[in-house]
Amino acid sequence: MRVLVVGSGAREHALCLSLAADPAVTALICAPGNAGTATIAEHRGLDASDPAAVAALAVDVRADLVVIGPEAPLVAGAADAVRAAGIACFGPSRQAAQLEGSKAFAKDVMAAAGVPTARAALCVTAEQVAAALEEFGPPYVVKDDGLAAGKGVVVTADRRQAAEHAAACGRVLVEEYLDGPEVSLFCVTDGVSVLPLLPAQDFKRIGDGDTGPNTGGMGAYAPLDWLPAETVEQVVAQVAQPTVDELRRRGTPFAGLLYVGLAMTAAGPRVIEFNARFGDPETQVVLALLESSLAGLLHAAATGTLAEHPPLRWRAGAAVTVVIAAANYPGPPRLDDPITGGDQPGVIHAGTRRDGDGVLRSAGGRVLSATAVGDTLAEARDAAYRLVAGVELAGSQHRTDIAAKALATRSPAS
Ligand code: AMP
Ligand code: GLY
Numbered sequence: 001m002r003v004l005v006v007g008s009g010a011r012e013h014a015l016c017l018s019l020a021a022d023p024a025v026t027a028l029i030c031a032p033g034n035a036g037t038a039t040i041a042e043h044r045g046l047d048a049s050d051p052a053a054v055a056a057l058a059v060d061v062r063a064d065l066v067v068i069g070p071e072a073p074l075v076a077g078a079a080d081a082v083r084a085a086g087i088a089c090f091g092p093s094r095q096a097a098q099l100e101g102s103k104a105f106a107k108d109v110m111a112a113a114g115v116p117t118a119r120a121a122l123c124v125t126a127e128q129v130a131a132a133l134e135e136f137g138p139p140y141v142v143k144d145d146g147l148a149a150g151k152g153v154v155v156t157a158d159r160r161q162a163a164e165h166a167a168a169c170g171r172v173l174v175e176e177y178l179d180g181p182e183v184s185l186f187c188v189t190d191g192v193s194v195l196p197l198l199p200a201q202d203f204k205r206i207g208d209g210d211t212g213p214n215t216g217g218m219g220a221y222a223p224l225d226w227l228p229a230e231t232v233e234q235v236v237a238q239v240a241q242p243t244v245d246e247l248r249r250r251g252t253p254f255a256g257l258l259y260v261g262l263a264m265t266a267a268g269p270r271v272i273e274f275n276a277r278f279g280d281p282e283t284q285v286v287l288a289l290l291e292s293s294l295a296g297l298l299h300a301a302a303t304g305t306l307a308e309h310p311p312l313r314w315r316a317g318a319a320v321t322v323v324i325a326a327a328n329y330p331g332p333p334r335l336d337d338p339i340t341g342g343d344q345p346g347v348i349h350a351g352t353r354r355d356g357d358g359v360l361r362s363a364g365g366r367v368l369s370a371t372a373v374g375d376t377l378a379e380a381r382d383a384a385y386r387l388v389a390g391v392e393l394a395g396s397q398h399r400t401d402i403a404a405k406a407l408a409t410r411s412p413a414s
Helices: 010-020 051-060 071-076 078-084 103-113 126-136 159-169 231-249 282-289 294-302 377-389 404-409
Strands: 002-007 027-032 065-068 088-090 120-123 140-144 153-156 172-175 182-189 194-196 205-207 211-214 219-222 256-265 268-275 318-325 347-349 352-354 360-362 366-374
Touching (some): 010 027, 010 282, 010 294, 010 366, 065 078, 065 294, 071 078, 078 088, 088 294, 103 268, 120 126, 126 140, 126 159, 126 172, 153 159, 153 211, 159 172, 182 282, 182 294, 194 231, 219 282, 231 256, 282 318, 366 377, 377 404
Parallel strands (some): 002 065
Antiparallel strands (some): 140 153, 182 256, 219 318, 318 366, 347 366, 352 360
């Protein structure tokens, strides 16, 4: 199978690592890719935000399967264009990707499908925002309605800050605060059947102890030993399957990766957000443990044959990833600094590039994702932090407490 992976982040590097090791894959192309994917896949230039260009490249490289990594091309309609060219595509249509592209759309689908989530009010004016903040009370949760790379959400006890964020965004959702540890559950779907992957936990805040602003994600681990065994099945039955069924009922089936972001509240699992693609950095740990053919799984989802897919096989043990971010992230990151240690096995690349001089340099906010597996969570964590210690990047930041609480207490970290 000839596979084209679209994107240039750590998620795409992780996807390429699994696909490159998959005997079912005869050719692997990544576009536009980063310095990490360049070592394992053929690179092609691409403006991923242009659906016609994605489809033309898929035809040009004679892809049997296109895997679209990030949300922006999906929301722009890249999967529709690839499918229109007669090529199997892992990734939802433009309309189905609205599940991530518009938080208001996601709430509407959840309401129709009876999916448990936070109560929310869509607000456009300052008066509506004030009324909603009053109704839900602190801590205040204010979300930009559109795509914001994980940075459009403010959770704060400070009412003025909440109102200011709302004013800066324009169209926002003000939400009830959900109290409880967060879980990311990736569900592969062909629009009818749903196959869950291992649950993972992401660390969204920049600072140790879950302090500071939200980021795209600073680290992750899987699986979650503390999560009751029946929870995954429960989330598929109460969240993923009804959502997939509702989108099919609307005539806009969702085929690809339904990322269910949950808070495990005292009243049960509640959806915090949906994404329409693999999460980053959770993908790095989930795929590190997958033993089944990734190409086979994604192809089954892209071709409507997931019901016939055999049960997934997983490596025993655990995986941990620690994100190394540039100085000033999640603000405008410092760029172009040389990196050493970035080529250690397990160091997955996000924002990197290699210049003609052969030097690896930072080229984004999240730069690297140090990923390791182990027979236990402790071993995986130690190995991941050893990789981090082997990396030098001036001014870089990383959290020192990824998976620490789960390890200490066998209970959730955040
Ligand atoms: P989102 O982009 O919707 O995933 O939000 C980013 C992060 O903000 C989440 O991972 C949570 O940590 C936090 N968050 C979002 N919505 C809520 C909520 N209703 N209650 C508590 N925390 C939330
Ligand atoms: N790790 C969160 C996300 O991918 O949106």
